[in-house]
Amino acid sequence: MSEVLRVEDVHLVRDGRPILHEVSLTVRTGEHWALLGANGAGKSTLLGLCGALAHPTRGTVEVLGRRLGRVDLRELRAHVGHVDPRHPLTAPLRVRDVVLTGLTNSVAPLPRWQPTRNQRDRADRLIGTLGLADLTDARWPTLSQGQRGRTLIARALMPEPRLLLLDEPATGLDLPGREQLIDALGTLRREDPDLATVLVTHHLEELPPGTTHAMLLRAGRVLAQGPASQVLTGDRLGTCFDLPLVLERHDGRWTVRLKGRGRGRGRA
Known part of the structure; x- marks a missing residue:
């Protein structure tokens, strides 16, 4: 599989405040990544780098084989699908x-x-x-x-586009709206198996069953990344959100709850 995105040892400082520290990520054709972390972890900032919306303070970002800093960002953005639910229309x-x-x-x-x-x-x-x-x-x-x-x-x-970026696409959705969105993402992945996606969220129940890889971010640093089945564990997620959590998966969908609580869906 060919690479569509490579982020290497990226640091980003904004207004004198460090946002991302030593972040690396490689996304290949047909992979579907989830970026998870608490509010302020740096998820949307990292997605903005992936979408050629900004330059890193240090490190390299290559999108579709083109390195930021050596290419016209406006031209590059035309080849990346970026979905922001805050679209200003x-x-x-x-x-x-x-x-x-x-x-x-x-x-x-x-x-x-x-x-x-x-x-x-x-x-x-x-x-x-x-x-x-x-x-x-x-x-x-x-x-x-x-x-x-x-x-x-x-x-x-x-x-x-070969790369589709989704920044918390389920924001503000009720239960039917969320499920229709997840079903639509599944249809897209079946119809275009070469499409790579990166989805930002902090709610595991919003992850489509086709999620192949995951990255956990905490305070701008990578806590874990790799195949979703290896990264999305109760212990790792608990460390990411600073809570004792139990994670379960049924029919490709994840649920999470606090340890010691009754069974049922919770939200991290």
Whole structure:
């Protein structure tokens, strides 16, 4: 499998405050990584480096074989799918039009730009894959949080990226919305087995069953990383979140609870 992302010994300092320390990560074609840690652990900051949104203070980052600092970041971002649930769109665009803005890497359609028939067809296929076929012409303000999240994933996939980055995509979703999102991610991975993904979360129940690898971050440092089955253990997760935890997995999905508590779902 070829590498789509390599982060080597990265340090990042912001406003005089260290955010990341000696972080390394390699993502290969078809791998699906989860970045987990408490709030402030550095997950979204690391994802921003992976998406060519910033430069490290020290260390190297290579995205799709191109090293940050030696390439135009704006041009590189066009080849990486980045899903941020805080997408700043306020205009009442239709779902199809929002998805098509993934081709121009803009919040709203560019003046005088028109998609080709093939591009429109691809947008409609992605909308169907994400379970939104009945909402193709629905307006952005009328969508639920979950529908918006799936629309943004379709948007990120329009340029046919090899790497898809998801920053807490289940933020604000109710239970049905979360499960529809997880199901849609599973469909994507089956339909595009070469696609690599990196998903940031601090809730294990939000991880899709297809998660292959995981990294635990604590205070900007890597606590553990590797195959998900080896990294996601109660002891390691407990150290990461500073809690005594029991971790279980059923049908590919994880649940977590405090040691000594009754069985049932908890949230780390």
